[in-house]
Amino acid sequence: MPTFTAEELRDAGTRLFRACDAPEEDARLVAGELVEASLMGLDSHGVARYPMYVAQALDGTIRPGAPIRILRETAGTAIVDCGGNFGIVAGHRMAEIVAEKARGPGIACAVSRRCNHVGRLGAFPQRLARDGFFAFATVNSSRHGHFVSPWGGREGRLATNPLAWAAPGEGTPVVMDMSTSMIAEGKIRILMQEGAQLPEGCILDAEGEPSTDPRKFYGPPRGTILPFGSPRLGYKGFGLGLMVEILGSALAGVPLDPPGAKSSYVNGLFLLAIDTEAFGESRVFRGLLQELFDYVSSSPPAPGTEGVVLPGSLDLRTRETRSREGIPVAEETWRLIVEAGRSAGVAL
Amino acid sequence: MPTFTAEELRDAGTRLFRACDAPEEDARLVAGELVEASLMGLDSHGVARYPMYVAQALDGTIRPGAPIRILRETAGTAIVDCGGNFGIVAGHRMAEIVAEKARGPGIACAVSRRCNHVGRLGAFPQRLARDGFFAFATVNSSRHGHFVSPWGGREGRLATNPLAWAAPGEGTPVVMDMSTSMIAEGKIRILMQEGAQLPEGCILDAEGEPSTDPRKFYGPPRGTILPFGSPRLGYKGFGLGLMVEILGSALAGVPLDPPGAKSSYVNGLFLLAIDTEAFGESRVFRGLLQELFDYVSSSPPAPGTEGVVLPGSLDLRTRETRSREGIPVAEETWRLIVEAGRSAGVAL
Numbered sequence: 001m002p003t004f005t006a007e008e009l010r011d012a013g014t015r016l017f018r019a020c021d022a023p024e025e026d027a028r029l030v031a032g033e034l035v036e037a038s039l040m041g042l043d044s045h046g047v048a049r050y051p052m053y054v055a056q057a058l059d060g061t062i063r064p065g066a067p068i069r070i071l072r073e074t075a076g077t078a079i080v081d082c083g084g085n086f087g088i089v090a091g092h093r094m095a096e097i098v099a100e101k102a103r104g105p106g107i108a109c110a111v112s113r114r115c116n117h118v119g120r121l122g123a124f125p126q127r128l129a130r131d132g133f134f135a136f137a138t139v140n141s142s143r144h145g146h147f148v149s150p151w152g153g154r155e156g157r158l159a160t161n162p163l164a165w166a167a168p169g170e171g172t173p174v175v176m177d178m179s180t181s182m183i184a185e186g187k188i189r190i191l192m193q194e195g196a197q198l199p200e201g202c203i204l205d206a207e208g209e210p211s212t213d214p215r216k217f218y219g220p221p222r223g224t225i226l227p228f229g230s231p232r233l234g235y236k237g238f239g240l241g242l243m244v245e246i247l248g249s250a251l252a253g254v255p256l257d258p259p260g261a262k263s264s265y266v267n268g269l270f271l272l273a274i275d276t277e278a279f280g281e282s283r284v285f286r287g288l289l290q291e292l293f294d295y296v297s298s299s300p301p302a303p304g305t306e307g308v309v310l311p312g313s314l315d316l317r318t319r320e321t322r323s324r325e326g327i328p329v330a331e332e333t334w335r336l337i338v339e340a341g342r343s344a345g346v347a348l
Numbered sequence: 349m350p351t352f353t354a355e356e357l358r359d360a361g362t363r364l365f366r367a368c369d370a371p372e373e374d375a376r377l378v379a380g381e382l383v384e385a386s387l388m389g390l391d392s393h394g395v396a397r398y399p400m401y402v403a404q405a406l407d408g409t410i411r412p413g414a415p416i417r418i419l420r421e422t423a424g425t426a427i428v429d430c431g432g433n434f435g436i437v438a439g440h441r442m443a444e445i446v447a448e449k450a451r452g453p454g455i456a457c458a459v460s461r462r463c464n465h466v467g468r469l470g471a472f473p474q475r476l477a478r479d480g481f482f483a484f485a486t487v488n489s490s491r492h493g494h495f496v497s498p499w500g501g502r503e504g505r506l507a508t509n510p511l512a513w514a515a516p517g518e519g520t521p522v523v524m525d526m527s528t529s530m531i532a533e534g535k536i537r538i539l540m541q542e543g544a545q546l547p548e549g550c551i552l553d554a555e556g557e558p559s560t561d562p563r564k565f566y567g568p569p570r571g572t573i574l575p576f577g578s579p580r581l582g583y584k585g586f587g588l589g590l591m592v593e594i595l596g597s598a599l600a601g602v603p604l605d606p607p608g609a610k611s612s613y614v615n616g617l618f619l620l621a622i623d624t625e626a627f628g629e630s631r632v633f634r635g636l637l638q639e640l641f642d643y644v645s646s647s648p649p650a651p652g653t654e655g656v657v658l659p660g661s662l663d664l665r666t667r668e669t670r671s672r673e674g675i676p677v678a679e680e681t682w683r684l685i686v687e688a689g690r691s692a693g694v695a696l
Contacts, residue, residue: 072626072627072628074453074454074623074626075423075424075452075453075454076423076424076452076453076454076455076456076626077453077454077455077622077623077626077627079627079628104423104424104453105422105423105424105425105452105453105455105456106422106423106424106425107424107425107453107455107456107457107620108424108453108455109455109622111627134594134595134599136591149647149650150644150645150647150656151656151657152647152649152650152653152654152655152656152657153644153645153647153648153649153650153653153655153656154647154648154649154650154651155647155648156647157643157644157646157647157656158644165587165591167591167594167598174590176587176588176590176591178583178584178587178588182581199580204650207651208648208649208650208651209651228577228581228584229576229577232547233530233576235526235657235659236526236576238659239513239524239526239659240524240526242522242524242644242658242659243484243513243515243524245640245644246482246515246637246640247482249636249640250515250633250636250637250640251482251622251624251627251633252627253627253628253632253633253636254636255636255639256639256640256643272455274425274457274599275425276599278420278422278424278425279420279425279427279459279599279600279601280420280427280601284601285598285599285601288597288598288601288602288603289594289598291603291604292593292594292597292598292604295505295604296498296501296505296506296590296593297498297501298505299497299498299500299501299502299503299504299505300501300502300503300556301500301501301502301556302497302500302501302502302552302556303502303555303556303557305500305501306500307500307501308498308499308500308501308505309499309500309583310590311583311586311587311590
């Protein structure tokens with residue numbers, strides 16, 4: 001597989017998004033975050049998204065440079081109209097808003113409207129944790145992404161609805177980023193292309209019967225992904241996914257799309273920050289957190305493992321390796337990126 | 349199994365806690381919440397706790413009537429010293445504090461110190477949701493309850509660390525209340541007493557090997573409970589449990605107990621409320637939520653199910669049945685309650 005340096009991929013992305021009329025700073029931010037996800041091994045949220053973002057910018061779904069405005073606010077809350085700008089640009093602006101607000105009452109949250117794909121969700125709490133906050137984030141998707149069945153149901157009613165948190169220890173923040181479903185749609189596609197089977201308990205076919213055949217998910221007719229915890233405890237994952245849906249839609253005042261209609265949003269982002277200074281000296285909080293991380297990590301390894309894995313630490317390890325050795329990009333992915341460049345008038 | 353009316357059990361509990369010097373109002377509140385859990389079928393958090401609460405009140409762990417004070421606060425946050433009062437009394441006081449604060453900035457949270465067993469966690473967000481808030485709660489336990497292994501480890505480092513949320517639809521609030529482990533300790537004990545096996549993927553033995561034998565959990569040497577999502581996705585449950593631990597201890601400024609030491613707390617409660625009025629008319633929010641609940645519930649039943657189960661709805665169904673037919677209490681449980689009465693000077 002061809003490999004690229006992070007710098008090469010950032011340059012390519014920046015040029016692509018500049019050619020779609022994104023302001024220089026925004027183009028750099030979006031490319032930078034996608035490359036960051038690629039560095040961390042989260043390829044489905046990495047540079048493989050370049051072609052989608054370019055296509056959406058060219059067809060008007062993404063409106064580069066669109067103003068991002070607070071529609072309604074209180075001292076600790078905001079509804080943010082992202083105006084169809086890149087979701088990554090919007091998410092970072094929302095993180096700034098939440099951070100600024102949280103310095104007042106000690107806690108604040110924001111919800112989005114007209115928000116496009118936000119990329120790696122963990123990026124926003126991670127940024128807030130670097131600034132000393134405990135941060136929490138969720139993101140839902142419009143009806144078009146409702147692949148996940150509710151507990152007891154056989155038709156999709158939720159997206160894979162991830163949630164994330166981050167907390168500042170004494171080193172790099174610990175970042176947890178998880179979907180509330182059994183498997184990501186992208187992983188099912190990869191297994192289907194490889195002719196492989198899924199682990200048990202991940203999907204239902206269109207009749208609602210459990211299956212391990214990825215083709216049963218795509219159909220037609222389409223099956224569903226089961227909520228996290230299935231087959232036995234899927235009601236928990238469903239409950240978490242439903243919370244993410246509430247925070248991303250109802251709280252933001254966004255109604256369900258009518259069936260078949262084009263949605264006014266791709267993602268509904270909820271961001272929350274707690275200013276740990278409100279509870280005492282942040283130095284003390286960081287110390288207590290580090291003590292906790294050390295205590296948890298001191299559990300001796302279970303057989304067959306390399307020991308305790310703190311949330312996000314494997315991603316950080318991949319980041320180190322790929323920073324050193326380059327980022328592998330599948331040939332087909334690179335071909336699509338080059339093609340996207342052509343459609344935007346950029347030779348890569 | 350003998351059955352009792354809710355009223356009979358509430359009276360018994362109120363008399364027990366009055367005899368432990370709890371003020372009338374607090375005695376009623378604690379008994380009422382435990383009976384509420386019994387009504388909902390959550391027996392491990394119901395009247396089976398009467399003997400433990402009485403014993404703790406008599407040995408000074410619980411200090412009935414102790415003042416509950418705000419130690420430190422900002423417009424949207426509070427550290428609440430629960431003074432060793434009943435955890436249920438403290439949790440309700442914290443819910444009042446959070447509700448009052450959230451009316452200002454639109455969002456607020458509180459953390460506890462010196463908090464005893466809070467009972468059913470969902471009770472607090474449920475109360476807040478009745479008042480129109482979206483609410484979220486977590487509760488950790490002191491080191492003595494650390495039965496749950498971190499992902500990759502073989503010694504316990506977290507408790508079953510539940511989290512809960514509640515949201516007001518047009519009817520009864522929807523309440524989600526889940527542990528972040530594969531199984532509750534109490535359920536392992538029941539299966540052991542019945543001579544039954546555990547489902548796969550719930551526990552490790554003391555060497556860190558998977559087991560389905562409940563006796564391998566109790567040892568000695570003791571095994572651990574696996575985090576929710578195990579065996580394949582336990583890193584997610586671990587990440588959720590770790591968040592609960594952070595919110596219940598580090599954020600509250602509470603250090604880890606030294607090994608073997610008596611802890612200054614039983615539970616560390618984190619409560620968060622979002623005033624939905626900050627985002628628009630609460631009537632609109634309730635309408636959107638109801639629309640969402642209806643949409644999710646409209647997924648046709650998967651084979652072998654009765655259809656979509658919204659969080660908490662099975663508990664509500666049990667509540668209806670038990671309100672009508674009485675609450676079954678195991679003979680041994682009732683014997684222990686009567687004995688607790690004797691130790692407190694109350695004839696039941």
